[in-house]
Amino acid sequence: MKQKLFKLLYIFNILFCISILSLYSYENPSIEQKLLEQGLVDIQSIDPSIQVDLKYSSKDNFLGEDVYGDLNNCYLQKEVAVKLMNAQKYLRQIRPGYSLLIYDGVRPRRIQYRMWDIVKDTDKQKYVANPKTGSIHNYGCAVDLTIVDENGRVLDMGTPFDYFDDLAQPRYEKKFLKEGKLTEAQIKNRELLREVMQKAGFEGILSEWWHFNGYAKEYVKKHYKIIE
Numbered sequence: 001m002k003q004k005l006f007k008l009l010y011i012f013n014i015l016f017c018i019s020i021l022s023l024y025s026y027e028n029p030s031i032e033q034k035l036l037e038q039g040l041v042d043i044q045s046i047d048p049s050i051q052v053d054l055k056y057s058s059k060d061n062f063l064g065e066d067v068y069g070d071l072n073n074c075y076l077q078k079e080v081a082v083k084l085m086n087a088q089k090y091l092r093q094i095r096p097g098y099s100l101l102i103y104d105g106v107r108p109r110r111i112q113y114r115m116w117d118i119v120k121d122t123d124k125q126k127y128v129a130n131p132k133t134g135s136i137h138n139y140g141c142a143v144d145l146t147i148v149d150e151n152g153r154v155l156d157m158g159t160p161f162d163y164f165d166d167l168a169q170p171r172y173e174k175k176f177l178k179e180g181k182l183t184e185a186q187i188k189n190r191e192l193l194r195e196v197m198q199k200a201g202f203e204g205i206l207s208e209w210w211h212f213n214g215y216a217k218e219y220v221k222k223h224y225k226i227i228e
Helices: 002-027 031-037 078-094 109-119 170-178 184-199 217-223
Strands: 040-042 075-077 099-104 142-148 211-213
Touching: 031 040, 031 075, 040 078, 075 078, 078 099, 078 142, 078 184, 142 184, 170 184
Parallel strands: none
Antiparallel strands: 040 075, 099 142, 142 211
């Protein structure tokens, strides 16, 4: 009789704990649950072959801090995710075995505020958009990325990701090629990334080889809500 009672109490405790955890999860949804509720999609649910390494979900970034916490997957607006899927398809057509590797996707504005607090009044402030106006990342319509080859090696782009110096800026590539600070191979790798992204409808920027916008900022603000 005691054994049966013990088993019943044991089962009751387990069920009670499960119900408490479920209630907590419902009342305190994870950051990724919140993103899904706002209509964003996990890029690997659209195309599992796209690789992801969110730099701000680690200390391997120019801030030296993990500011994303539980956000480990890349989320984007659905239309932008489809564009990225098309970019991956095109890359694999022209370079079998190659893959896109994502460093950053959506960045909720509350995280933008945290980044701003870290860099405010430092020499890094100019590299982080003021959260009051926001960036296209805050809408889930921008992506930072590179390319890996068939052996999983990151292509040499001349600088690492988040290298905030003129050497990372596409507008100066010809100048640095002449000066021997960038090689033809490094520029061709950048051109390959731009080719596949532009083919899918993305636009790069002149200051960062890794950053691409799914739409112009005016279009984004008109058609999408900022992700809080």
